[in-house]
Amino acid sequence: MNHQYSAVVLGVGPERGLGATLAKHFANKGLHVFIAGRSEDKLNIVADSIGNRGGVATAVVADATKEYDVSHLFEVIKLHGSPLLIAAYNVDSNIPAPILDTETEIFTQLWLQNCLGAFVFAKEAIANMKPNQQGTLFFTGATASLRAKPPFIAFASAKAALRALAQGLAREFSPQGIHVVHTIIDGVINGDRAEQQFSEYYKSKGEEGLLKLEAIAETYWSIHCQHPSAWTHELDLRPFKEPF
Amino acid sequence: MNHQYSAVVLGVGPERGLGATLAKHFANKGLHVFIAGRSEDKLNIVADSIGNRGGVATAVVADATKEYDVSHLFEVIKLHGSPLLIAAYNVDSNIPAPILDTETEIFTQLWLQNCLGAFVFAKEAIANMKPNQQGTLFFTGATASLRAKPPFIAFASAKAALRALAQGLAREFSPQGIHVVHTIIDGVINGDRAEQQFSEYYKSKGEEGLLKLEAIAETYWSIHCQHPSAWTHELDLRPFKEPF
Amino acid sequence: MNHQYSAVVLGVGPERGLGATLAKHFANKGLHVFIAGRSEDKLNIVADSIGNRGGVATAVVADATKEYDVSHLFEVIKLHGSPLLIAAYNVDSNIPAPILDTETEIFTQLWLQNCLGAFVFAKEAIANMKPNQQGTLFFTGATASLRAKPPFIAFASAKAALRALAQGLAREFSPQGIHVVHTIIDGVINGDRAEQQFSEYYKSKGEEGLLKLEAIAETYWSIHCQHPSAWTHELDLRPFKEPF
Amino acid sequence: MNHQYSAVVLGVGPERGLGATLAKHFANKGLHVFIAGRSEDKLNIVADSIGNRGGVATAVVADATKEYDVSHLFEVIKLHGSPLLIAAYNVDSNIPAPILDTETEIFTQLWLQNCLGAFVFAKEAIANMKPNQQGTLFFTGATASLRAKPPFIAFASAKAALRALAQGLAREFSPQGIHVVHTIIDGVINGDRAEQQFSEYYKSKGEEGLLKLEAIAETYWSIHCQHPSAWTHELDLRPFKEPF
Numbered sequence: 001m002n003h004q005y006s007a008v009v010l011g012v013g014p015e016r017g018l019g020a021t022l023a024k025h026f027a028n029k030g031l032h033v034f035i036a037g038r039s040e041d042k043l044n045i046v047a048d049s050i051g052n053r054g055g056v057a058t059a060v061v062a063d064a065t066k067e068y069d070v071s072h073l074f075e076v077i078k079l080h081g082s083p084l085l086i087a088a089y090n091v092d093s094n095i096p097a098p099i100l101d102t103e104t105e106i107f108t109q110l111w112l113q114n115c116l117g118a119f120v121f122a123k124e125a126i127a128n129m130k131p132n133q134q135g136t137l138f139f140t141g142a143t144a145s146l147r148a149k150p151p152f153i154a155f156a157s158a159k160a161a162l163r164a165l166a167q168g169l170a171r172e173f174s175p176q177g178i179h180v181v182h183t184i185i186d187g188v189i190n191g192d193r194a195e196q197q198f199s200e201y202y203k204s205k206g207e208e209g210l211l212k213l214e215a216i217a218e219t220y221w222s223i224h225c226q227h228p229s230a231w232t233h234e235l236d237l238r239p240f241k242e243p244f
Numbered sequence: 245m246n247h248q249y250s251a252v253v254l255g256v257g258p259e260r261g262l263g264a265t266l267a268k269h270f271a272n273k274g275l276h277v278f279i280a281g282r283s284e285d286k287l288n289i290v291a292d293s294i295g296n297r298g299g300v301a302t303a304v305v306a307d308a309t310k311e312y313d314v315s316h317l318f319e320v321i322k323l324h325g326s327p328l329l330i331a332a333y334n335v336d337s338n339i340p341a342p343i344l345d346t347e348t349e350i351f352t353q354l355w356l357q358n359c360l361g362a363f364v365f366a367k368e369a370i371a372n373m374k375p376n377q378q379g380t381l382f383f384t385g386a387t388a389s390l391r392a393k394p395p396f397i398a399f400a401s402a403k404a405a406l407r408a409l410a411q412g413l414a415r416e417f418s419p420q421g422i423h424v425v426h427t428i429i430d431g432v433i434n435g436d437r438a439e440q441q442f443s444e445y446y447k448s449k450g451e452e453g454l455l456k457l458e459a460i461a462e463t464y465w466s467i468h469c470q471h472p473s474a475w476t477h478e479l480d481l482r483p484f485k486e487p488f
Numbered sequence: 489m490n491h492q493y494s495a496v497v498l499g500v501g502p503e504r505g506l507g508a509t510l511a512k513h514f515a516n517k518g519l520h521v522f523i524a525g526r527s528e529d530k531l532n533i534v535a536d537s538i539g540n541r542g543g544v545a546t547a548v549v550a551d552a553t554k555e556y557d558v559s560h561l562f563e564v565i566k567l568h569g570s571p572l573l574i575a576a577y578n579v580d581s582n583i584p585a586p587i588l589d590t591e592t593e594i595f596t597q598l599w600l601q602n603c604l605g606a607f608v609f610a611k612e613a614i615a616n617m618k619p620n621q622q623g624t625l626f627f628t629g630a631t632a633s634l635r636a637k638p639p640f641i642a643f644a645s646a647k648a649a650l651r652a653l654a655q656g657l658a659r660e661f662s663p664q665g666i667h668v669v670h671t672i673i674d675g676v677i678n679g680d681r682a683e684q685q686f687s688e689y690y691k692s693k694g695e696e697g698l699l700k701l702e703a704i705a706e707t708y709w710s711i712h713c714q715h716p717s718a719w720t721h722e723l724d725l726r727p728f729k730e731p732f
Numbered sequence: 733m734n735h736q737y738s739a740v741v742l743g744v745g746p747e748r749g750l751g752a753t754l755a756k757h758f759a760n761k762g763l764h765v766f767i768a769g770r771s772e773d774k775l776n777i778v779a780d781s782i783g784n785r786g787g788v789a790t791a792v793v794a795d796a797t798k799e800y801d802v803s804h805l806f807e808v809i810k811l812h813g814s815p816l817l818i819a820a821y822n823v824d825s826n827i828p829a830p831i832l833d834t835e836t837e838i839f840t841q842l843w844l845q846n847c848l849g850a851f852v853f854a855k856e857a858i859a860n861m862k863p864n865q866q867g868t869l870f871f872t873g874a875t876a877s878l879r880a881k882p883p884f885i886a887f888a889s890a891k892a893a894l895r896a897l898a899q900g901l902a903r904e905f906s907p908q909g910i911h912v913v914h915t916i917i918d919g920v921i922n923g924d925r926a927e928q929q930f931s932e933y934y935k936s937k938g939e940e941g942l943l944k945l946e947a948i949a950e951t952y953w954s955i956h957c958q959h960p961s962a963w964t965h966e967l968d969l970r971p972f973k974e975p976f
Contacts, residue, residue, distance in 0.1 A: 067348055099416055100367060104311055107363050111355060115401065119351050123344060145408070153412030157359065160408035161401045164389070168397030172343055174972045190961070208961070215959035222954035227947035228972040229922070229940070235967035240906045240960040418728045434717070452717070459715035466710035471703035472728040473678070473696070479723035484662045484716040555836055587904055588855060592799055595851050599843060603889065607839050611832060633896070641900030645847065648896035649889045652877070656885030660831055 006082045008034040010064055010073065010121055011090030011140070013042050014192035018140065018213055019090040020046040021191075025217035027055030032082055036062040036073050064091045064117030065109075074124040086224055087125035088138040089118045093158075094197070096151040107154045114158035115165060122169055126178060133177035136224040139166040143186040143236070143244070170233045179231050181223055186238035187211050209241045250326045252278040254308055254317065254365050255334030255384070257286050258436035262384065262457055263334040264290040265435075269461035271299030276326055280306040280317050308335045308361030309353075318368040330468055331369035332382040333362045337402075338441070340395040351398045358402035359409060366413055370422060377421030380468040383410040387430040387480075387488070414477045423475050425467055430482035431455050453485045493519050494570045498552055498561065498609055499578030499628070500525040500534055502680035506628065506701055507578040508534040509679075513705035515543030520570055524550040524561050552579045552605030553597075562612040574712055575613035576626040577606045581646075582685070584639040595642045602646035603653060610657055614666060621665030624712040627654040631674040631724075631732070658721045667719050669711055674726035675699050697729045738764040738814045742796055742805065742853055743822030743872070745774050746924035750872065750945055751822040752778040753923075757949035759787030764814055768794040768805050796823045796849030797841075806856040818956055819857035820870040821850045825890075826929070828883040839886045846890035847897060854901055858910060865909035868956040871898040875918040875968070875976070902965045911963050913955055918970035919943050941973045 007026040012019035012035040019037065027033045027050045035050075035057055037043055043059035050057040060076050062069035077084060093113035095106055118139055129135030145163035148156035163182055170180035188194045188202055190210035195202050202210070216237055223232055238244060251270040256263035256279040263281065271277045271294045279294075279301055281287055287303035294301035304320050306313035321328060337357035339350055362383055373379030389407035392400035410426035417424055432438045432446055434454035439446045446454070460481055467476055482488060495514040500507035500523040507525065515521045515538045523545055525531055531547035538545040548564050550557035565572060581601035583594055606627055617623030633651035636644035654670035661668055676682045676690055678698035683690045690698070704725055711720055726732060739758040744751035744767040751769065759765045759782045767782075767789055769775055775791035782789035792808050794801035809816060825845035827838055850871055861867030877895035880888035898914035905912055920926045920934055922942035927934050934942070948969055955964055970976060 099363075099413060100370065102363075102367075104360070104364060108360065111360075111405065115355075115405070116348070116352060119343075119346075119398075119401075120348060123346075126344065148408040148412035148415070150412055150416040153409060153416065154363075156412055157363075157405045157408040161355065161359070161405035164392040164401040164404035165397060168392035168394055168400055169343060171392070171976060172394040172397065174970075174974075177972065179972070210961065212959060212961040215962035219954070219958060219962060219964065222951070226951060227944060229942065229944040230947035230951060230969045231972050232951065232967045232969055233976075235964045237962045237964055238906075240909065240911070240963050243907075244903060244965075415732060418726075419731075421728065423728070454717065456715060456717040459718035463710070463714060463718060463720065466707070466713075469710075470707060471700060473698065473700040474703035474707060474725045475728050476707065476723045476725055477732075479720045481718045481720055482662075484665065484667070484719050487663075488659060488721075587851075587901060588858065590851075590855075592848070592852060596848060599847075599893065603843075603893070604836070604840065607831075607834075607886075607889075608836060611834075614832065636896040636900035636903070638900055638904040641897060641904065642851075644900055645851075645893045645896040649843065649847070649893035652880040652889040652892035653885060656880035656882055656888055657831060659880070660882040660885065 004082055005085045006032040006034060006077060006080065007086035008036065008073065008077055008084060009088045009090055010036045010062065011092065012037040012046055013039065015045050015049060016213065017191045017193055018189055018216060021213035021217045022088050022090060022220060023057065024050055025221055026086055027057060029221065031085060032056045032058070032080065034058050034060060034073065034077050036060045038063050064121065065112040067120050070117070070120045070124060074128060077128065083132050084125065084128045084135055086136050086138070087121070088140070088220070089121045090140045091117050092140055092142070094152065094155040096155070098151050099153050102154050110154045110158040111161060115161040118162050119165055122165070126173055129178050130176060136179040136181060137169065138220060139182045141166070141182045141184050143184055145184065167233070174231065177228070179228070180233060182234045184234065184236040185211065186236050186244055187242040189213065209239050211237060211239055248326055249329045250276040250278060250321060250324060251330035252280065252317070252321055252328060253332045253334055254280045254306065255336065256281040256290055257283065259289050259293060260457065261435045261437055262433055262460060265457035265461045266332050266334060266464060267301065268294055269465055270330055271301055273465065275329060276300045276302070276324065278302050278304060278317065278321050280304045282307050308365065309356040311364050314361070314364045314368060318372060321372065327376050328369065328372045328379055330380050330382065331365070332384070332464070333365045334384045335361050336384055336386070338396065338399040340399070342395050343397050346398050354398045354402040355405060359405040362406050363409055370417055373422050374420060380423040380425060381413065382464060383426045385410070385426045385428050387428055389428065411477070418475065421472070424477060426478045428478065428480040429455065430480050430488055431486040433457065453483050455481060455483055492570050493573045494522060494565060494568065495519040495574035496522040496524065496561070496565055496572060496613070497576045497578055498524045498550065499580065501527065501530050503533050503537060504701070505679045505681055506677055506704060509701035509705045510576050510578060510708060511545065512538055513709055514574055515545060517709065519573060520544045520546070520568065522546050522548060522561065522565050524548045526551050552609065553600040555608050558605070558608045558612060562616060565616065571620050572613065572616045572623055574624050574626065575609070576628070576708070577609045578628045579605050580628055580630070582640065582643040584643070586639050587641050590642050598642045598646040599649060603649040606650050607653055614661055617666050618664060624667040624669060625657065626708060627670045629654070629670045629672050631672055633672065655721070662719065665716065667714070667716070668721060670722045672722065672724040673699065674724050674732055675730040677701065697727050699725060699727055736814055737817045738766060738809060738812060739818035740766040740768065740805070740809055740816060741820045741822055742768045742794065743824065744769040744778055745771065747777050747781060748945065749923045749925055750921055750948060753945035753949045754820050754822060754952060755789065756782055757953055758818055759789055761953065763817060764788045764790070764812065766790050766792060766805065766809050768792045770795050796853065797844040799852050802849070802852045802856060806860060809860065815864050816857065816860045816867055818868050818870070819853065820872070820952070821853045822872045823849050824872055824874070826884065826887040828887070830883055831885050834886050842886045842890040843893060847893040850894050851897055854897070858905055861910050862908060868911040868913060869901065870952060871914045873898070873914045873916050875916055877916065899965070906963065909960070912965060914966045916966065916968040917943065918968050918976055919974040921945065941971050943969060943971055
């Protein structure tokens with residue numbers, strides 16, 4: 001493999017997380033993977049893991065809410081020179097609270113992370129992909145984008161904003177050959193983040209009640225591989241045991 | 245009338261606009277109306293118009309995106325002492341553009357105006373209403389909250405965020421006696437703003453193709469008057485000639 | 489009052505029911521009301537009640553699923569000669585069951601009652617209203633039209649079919665002056681039907697957890713009175729205590 | 733290959749059609765395919781084509797709207813003895829007309845074909861799959877299930893009924909290991925049916941504006957292959973050039 005094509009995942013954290021899993025999956029398929037997130041340590045672990053399995057990964061420290069960081073990420077990608085086939089915005093931030101206890105700062109932060117970062121990322125990714133008239137742009141969304149329930153109102157509002165952004169981008173750029181996909185993750189992911197942030201809830205789900213990381217990544221890849229004559233813009237992903 | 249009850253409308257601009265019309269309507273019904281917006285001149289025209297017709301209006305200059313301004317508005321209301329029956333967030337900001345030409349600043353501004361301001365406003369209004377276990381909280385929304393189409397992606401994203409916020413608030417506060425309403429304005433309002441900002445489109449609609457200000461206000465009032473056993477959270481409003 | 493205008497309600501059963509309440513409400517507003525349902529006894533009780541309060545009602549026995557009956561109902565209306573201002577399709581039939589225990593006959597019956605009857609009724613009502621370019625056509629819908637949950641799948645499928653029908657009719661006939669409205673009743677109605685069919689559930693809701701009949705009728709009337717420049721096609725109605 | 737597993741597709745018509753393409757795709761993957769439709773001639777062509785390429789197909793003449801036919805189809809499958817892995821309800825019937833010109837018979841027929849047949853099919857398929865706690869049940873849906881537009885109101889109503897049915901079945905049977913999928917075909921399929929029924933529209937789309945049969949089948953297969961920890965219930969499929 002000479003890695004003529006590349007992918008980028010923004011929102012790579014713990015190795016047992018969706019960002020890292022998507023990156024590994026794309027690396028396994030032969031893409032040079034650019035992985036970005038706030039923690040250099042975590043990125044290095046993921047990059048090493050990919051390298052050890054014969055893949056090629058470049059770690060770029062970036063905070064999705066900082067326009068400069070995102071621009072820099074895409075400059076690094078551009079310098080490398082191989083066309084971007086996949087760009088996945090995988091930042092997902094959720095801080096549950098009753099609305100009267102939600103500070104403006106928190107409400108804003110969730111929007112910056114779940115939506116504004118996606119907007120900046122999307123513009124850069126599309127600018128990179130447009131000349132080649134190909135590429136898949138993924139946004140990892142949530143059921144909350146469809147139904148706002150306390151104590152997740154701030155999260156839901158931010159994810160609804162993301163969903164609308166993704167839908168608009170699909171309408172604007174699909175005809176130009178860019179496949180824009182919004183996934184609705186409905187349930188708890190079997191990863192470090194949920195295990196730590198929603199520990200009790202996580203345990204209550206049991207093994208069969210959690211979304212497996214690799215299973216999600218496989219669907220992302222299938223959707224990326226769709227022929228342009230039958231593209232999917234939106235799909236839900238949920239454990240078979242999950243009530244909905 | 246001794247104006248024992250009050251209403252507040254944030255987003256009052258030109259006299260021929262929805263904010264002003266709602267304020268006048270509520271004043272006609274006997275409520276002391278607090279009107280807020282960025283332009284003192286415009287507020288004064290509306291306040292005078294209400295006063296001249298025997299109503300009571302208090303103008304408070306406020307930028308919906310500035311938390312301090314919104315807090316101050318509610319301090320003024322509190323000082324007045326009469327319970328708030330209606331709070332209407334009527335800020336509506338739309339700057340159409342292809343997404344690659346949309347600056348981060350603009351994307352953010354639309355969210356600040358259409359959504360964050362609503363969040364801050366809602367918290368203040370709910371804090372005011374909760375002790376009395378009554379009150380109607382209106383959010384003026386748009387069809388774009390349901391369907392994101394270029395060149396209105398930034399607007400749609402912000403309005404989708406607003407819609408989710410309103411829906412979450414309804415779930416959280418309806419059982420506490422606060423009626424939360426999201427209106428979906430589908431079409432062009434027969435007011436100064438659309439006439440100036442979307443002049444050509446406005447004209448193309450013709451008299452019968454525009455939403456009349458007073459007709460919208462009447463529905464807001466009817467919904468406010470609903471018995472709590474049969475509350476409406478969401479409804480669309482569109483000219484009979486409008487394709488949808 | 490000389491009852492120059494008329495209304496029709498199909499799906500009038502017990503006096504303490506939505507059909508009867510809508511009919512009484514419209515009669516109170518001065519309309520000659522045609523009430524139709526399967527039980528002559530029940531119709532007569534409602535007609536008498538309207539007559540005793542100074543209203544004018546004509547009872548027509550009709551099964552909504554029989555095309556002949558519905559045609560006959562509209563012939564009676566036509567003979568009377570006064571233009572139809574309101575036509576409300578209020579048939580609502582729900583037989584919960586796990587899907588494997590649902591007979592084809594039951595699945596079909598729910599569709600005949602909740603949807604096909606509405607189609608036949610709508611065609612007749614529109615034919616009556618079109619020459620005058622006015623009139624409001626109501627369809628009493630349910631939350632199940634938006635979310636299908638066991639053991640209400642057959643009901644949900646039929647109500648989703650009804651909702652789509654209503655939406656299509658609104659698109660086709662609003663520009664011709666006919667106001668088509670779909671209401672989403674979300675909760676349990678404080679009437680005989682729910683009390684008898686879902687007795688336990690009904691009781692569990694408590695007084696404050698039920699939709700009051702008259703409150704629903706008031707909203708139907710408000711929506712009927714909307715100016716054509718700002719028509720509502722769809723709105724939900726739910727008790728303030730109802731989780732959603 | 734010894735064809736230990738089987739699949740069934742109801743709604744197989746012309747060889748250049750979605751039913752036939754799904755059947756061929758499943759046969760290529762090693763499943764014994766039961767193909768059912770109204771035309772014995774068409775079924776035989778498809779069965780021969782599958783056989784010629786080394787696959788195994790059994791043709792069963794069946795009208796989806798006749799309960800007896802559908803029962804018989806599943807008896808044939810049961811007799812064969814190999815567990816059913818996939819059951820696809822692919823009947824799609826659309827007769828556009830203004831609503832006032834739509835006969836009750838036509839409105840009913842579209843529901844029988846698009847929805848009731850699916851109900852009967854689903855019950856049989858689930859009864860077959862339940863003991864093994866595995867299997868994928870596909871319903872080929874349409875965008876009309878989400879938006880009812882004239883002159884497709886009857887079709888939209890029927891497809892909305894189908895969508896609700898599929899959603900309810902997913903909620904009821906996913907936890908029992910049966911994967912229920914509703915696809916939203918958004919656009920015109922590059923097949924004989926659309927070419928003949930919507931000839932002008934079909935041509936206007938151009939090569940790039942049509943859904944390719946094999947591309948759709950590939951996505952059905954990918955979705956069938958999903959791990960149960962991350963199942964998709966609903967996804968759209970549309971040509972990249974299709975406005976939406």
